[in-house]
Amino acid sequence: MNTHFKTYHPYVSPFDPCKPILEKAYSTPPNLYMGFQPPNLPQFTPSEALKAGTLWKAFYDPWFSPLEPGKGGLPQ
Amino acid sequence: MWIYEKKLQYPVRVGTCNPRLAKYLIEQYGGADGELSAALRYLNQRYSIPDKVIGLLTDIGTEEFAHLEMIATMIYKLTKDATPEQIKAAGIEDHYVNHDKGLFYHNAAGTPWTAAFIQTKGDPIADLYEDIAAEEKARATYQWIINLSDDTDLNDGLRFLREREIVHSQRFREAVEILKDEQGKKKIF
Numbered sequence: 109m110n111t112h113f114k115t116y117h118p119y120v121s122p123f124d125p126c127k128p129i130l131e132k133a134y135s136t137p138p139n140l141y142m143g144f145q146p147p148n149l150p151q152f153t154p155s156e157a158l159k160a161g162t163l164w165k166a167f168y169d170p171w172f173s174p175l176e177p178g179k180g181g182l183p184q
Numbered sequence: 185m186w187i188y189e190k191k192l193q194y195p196v197r198v199g200t201c202n203p204r205l206a207k208y209l210i211e212q213y214g215g216a217d218g219e220l221s222a223a224l225r226y227l228n229q230r231y232s233i234p235d236k237v238i239g240l241l242t243d244i245g246t247e248e249f250a251h252l253e254m255i256a257t258m259i260y261k262l263t264k265d266a267t268p269e270q271i272k273a274a275g276i277e278d279h280y281v282n283h284d285k286g287l288f289y290h291n292a293a294g295t296p297w298t299a300a301f302i303q304t305k306g307d308p309i310a311d312l313y314e315d316i317a318a319e320e321k322a323r324a325t326y327q328w329i330i331n332l333s334d335d336t337d338l339n340d341g342l343r344f345l346r347e348r349e350i351v352h353s354q355r356f357r358e359a360v361e362i363l364k365d366e367q368g369k370k371k372i373f
Contacts, residue, residue: 135327139354144361161194161347169350170343171327175334 110141112169137169186246193250194344198261199337203274206262207292208329210279212255212345214289216301217321219255223248225302225318229311232304237312237359244352251345256287258338312360319353 113133120128150165157163160170212218226245230238263276263285271280278294289297305311326346330339 135324137323137350137353139350139357142354142357144358145354158194159344161344162351164351167351167354168347171330171346172343173330173333173339175331176336176339 110136110138112136112138135169135171138167142166192254192257193247194254194341196254196257196261196341197337198258198335200335201262201265201270202333202335203262203266203270203276205329205333205335205338206259207274207276207279208332209255209259209262210287210290211292211325212322212329213252213259213287214297215291215325217318217325218291218297219248219252219322220289220297221301222318222322223252224299225304226315228302229304229315232306233308233311234363236362237308240355240359241315244355247348247352251348254341254345258341259287260285308363309360312356312363316353316356316360319349319356323349323353 113135115131115133117131118129120130145164151157151163152160152165152168160168162168214220223245226241226248230241230245233241263271266274266285268277268280271277279288279290282288291297303311303314305314323346326342326349330342330346333339333342
């Protein structure tokens with residue numbers, strides 16, 4: 109199972125004008141890793157799939173705003 | 185030939201009166217990586233691509249119009265009742281003086297949509313790689329719009345659209361694999 113985001117630590121100068129973000133993150137959605145989709149992957153139910161935007165659980169990778177309380181999302 | 189179904193692909197709910205969000209959403213309406221660009225790019229590229237993947241471009245290009253309609257609905261709901269004061273506060277007065285509450289194909293910075301946003305190279309691999317890039321760019325654009333929005337109802341619809349970008353990218357990647365055509369052939373060079 110691949111992680112849906114990766115992090116890195118950019119250089120921080122002692123003279124940076126703003127409070128530095130020590131860890132930056134970027135999205136690495138599941139389509140990057142699948143190659144050709146293999147047969148018989150687990151599916152959502154039809155009503156779940158309409159909500160999720162995909163029939164396939166392996167491709168589900170929701171994104172939440174840091175402004176949406178309690179939803180999480182990428183570390184900013 | 186198309187058949188139109190008079191409903192949205194996914195229900196659009198806007199929970200807060202925040203016309204500023206319309207300023208961000210217009211990027212997905214008339215921007216380079218927006219839904220209009222996507223639909224016109226794919227539906228145009230289909231004529232000069234191998235038969236095996238024409239249907240994919242038709243299907244995805246058609247779905248992009250359904251996404252365009254959702255974005256239009258979001259923008260319309262956010263702006264239709266805004267007073268001139270709210271328009272000014274939201275920073276969309278430049279749009280208002282030219283278009284009133286009407287929608288128009290331009291990006292978040294006001295640059296009108298142009299065919300220079302899209303390309304057909306006639307080379308199937310080049311075209312599909314452009315399509316993959318377009319889907320990833322649209323996915324990222326949705327991330328940044330969601331990050332700027334605290335409207336959970338609106339973000340729900342945007343999350344659906346972002347997920348579709350992931351699936352479309354996957355299908356374009358599979359189309360490249362089909363055209364590479366070496367799979368399972370056990371060719372010895």
